[in-house]
Amino acid sequence: MLIPLLTEYEKEHIAERQTLPERYLGLSDEEMARRIAAAKATLGRRLVILGHHYQRDEVIAFADYTGDSYKLAGQVSRHPDAEFIVFCGVHFMAESADVLSGDHQQVILPDLAAGCSMADMAAPDQLEQCWADLEQMAGASRIIPVTYINSAASIKAFCGEHNGVVCTSSNAAATLEWAWSRGDKILFLPDQHLGRNTAYKMGVPLEQMAVWDPNEIWGDLDPAAVQRARIILWKGHCSVHARFTVRQIENIRRQHPGVRVIVHPEVPWDVVQASDDSGSTEYIIKTVTESPAGSTWAVGTEIHLVNRLAASMQPDRTVFSLDQFGCLCSTMFRVSPNHLLWVLEGLVAGDIHNRIVVPDAQKYWTKVALDRMLSIS
Numbered sequence: 001m002l003i004p005l006l007t008e009y010e011k012e013h014i015a016e017r018q019t020l021p022e023r024y025l026g027l028s029d030e031e032m033a034r035r036i037a038a039a040k041a042t043l044g045r046r047l048v049i050l051g052h053h054y055q056r057d058e059v060i061a062f063a064d065y066t067g068d069s070y071k072l073a074g075q076v077s078r079h080p081d082a083e084f085i086v087f088c089g090v091h092f093m094a095e096s097a098d099v100l101s102g103d104h105q106q107v108i109l110p111d112l113a114a115g116c117s118m119a120d121m122a123a124p125d126q127l128e129q130c131w132a133d134l135e136q137m138a139g140a141s142r143i144i145p146v147t148y149i150n151s152a153a154s155i156k157a158f159c160g161e162h163n164g165v166v167c168t169s170s171n172a173a174a175t176l177e178w179a180w181s182r183g184d185k186i187l188f189l190p191d192q193h194l195g196r197n198t199a200y201k202m203g204v205p206l207e208q209m210a211v212w213d214p215n216e217i218w219g220d221l222d223p224a225a226v227q228r229a230r231i232i233l234w235k236g237h238c239s240v241h242a243r244f245t246v247r248q249i250e251n252i253r254r255q256h257p258g259v260r261v262i263v264h265p266e267v268p269w270d271v272v273q274a275s276d277d278s279g280s281t282e283y284i285i286k287t288v289t290e291s292p293a294g295s296t297w298a299v300g301t302e303i304h305l306v307n308r309l310a311a312s313m314q315p316d317r318t319v320f321s322l323d324q325f326g327c328l329c330s331t332m333f334r335v336s337p338n339h340l341l342w343v344l345e346g347l348v349a350g351d352i353h354n355r356i357v358v359p360d361a362q363k364y365w366t367k368v369a370l371d372r373m374l375s376i377s
Helices: 008-016 027-045 069-078 091-100 124-137 153-161 172-180 192-202 223-230 246-255 271-274 280-287 303-313 337-348 362-377
Strands: 045-050 066-069 085-087 104-110 143-148 165-167 185-189 209-212 233-235 260-263 296-300 318-321
Touching: 008 104, 008 124, 027 045, 027 296, 027 337, 045 091, 045 318, 045 337, 066 069, 069 091, 069 362, 085 337, 091 104, 091 153, 091 223, 091 362, 124 143, 124 153, 124 185, 124 223, 143 172, 143 192, 153 165, 165 172, 165 362, 172 185, 172 192, 192 209, 192 233, 192 271, 246 260, 246 271, 246 296, 260 271, 260 280, 280 296, 280 303, 296 303, 303 318, 303 337
Parallel strands: 045 066, 045 085, 085 104, 143 165, 143 185, 185 233, 209 233, 260 296, 296 318
Antiparallel strands: none
């Protein structure tokens, strides 16, 4: 199993982990596992734990459901009796769960420092300025805003209010089809790579794509570039998936003749082109699981998912990371068993820690955008 390296963003922000009470530090794995299981049993049907694929194994072990953002979002409405939804993921996921949950339900994030570098690359004021600029450059009435689920509730609310929608990597292509049926152009944010890879796979040439830099005047684009574009890509990225390179693929193919390379569509465009396949985490799992016995796979996504997939495929298939050093999402990694234990024992004692509440001013339009997402197959 690989010991993963951190990205520069993660090195800079790793110290932000939420401080726990002293009594939750220094516990053995065995004691934490025993106490988490006990608290979960005590809460029973009052509790649902959701775990994203990128969580560490010690946390995933207690999840009632595991999946990507799209799959987990769909689980919220299936448990109307649950009082507490503990989301082992990052902040924007917990926000979405709060929007989709009932008024009597409370969503909890075990560590408030579990954020997302990609989501941080799109701020509400930047989007407002972008929209105003696009109105002058091309007329925004025929532009449909589409935001990846890896974004703040404020961004999702803007899209909902402006006839737009949320998407995930699982339904990105279907969402772009939905948007183009309603407008001439798409503003896609905050991940330029997912937008580019999805649109290109659907037949849109690179020449009909433009990148909007929110830190530059007029997005660093001229009106002609905006008018030519069928999709305007926000200049954002995933700090984990941006690490994967074509050179890694070339090295892997030399070392493992016959290897199949599959990557997440958040990787750069040239990496997708050099790979054999690409898709969401759910798609990657399905494709590798259903491959012929004896297959060898190099997978370009977060290391916890890769390691878990590799273990489940042994001995029939060989699975390893495309990045020889591994590549973890440290913000996902901040949700530790210690944090999970703290919030669960708090619930047992009647104390609610780290509740995530989307402001009412954002909630309506965020839900509109998320409901549109869930309605798109």
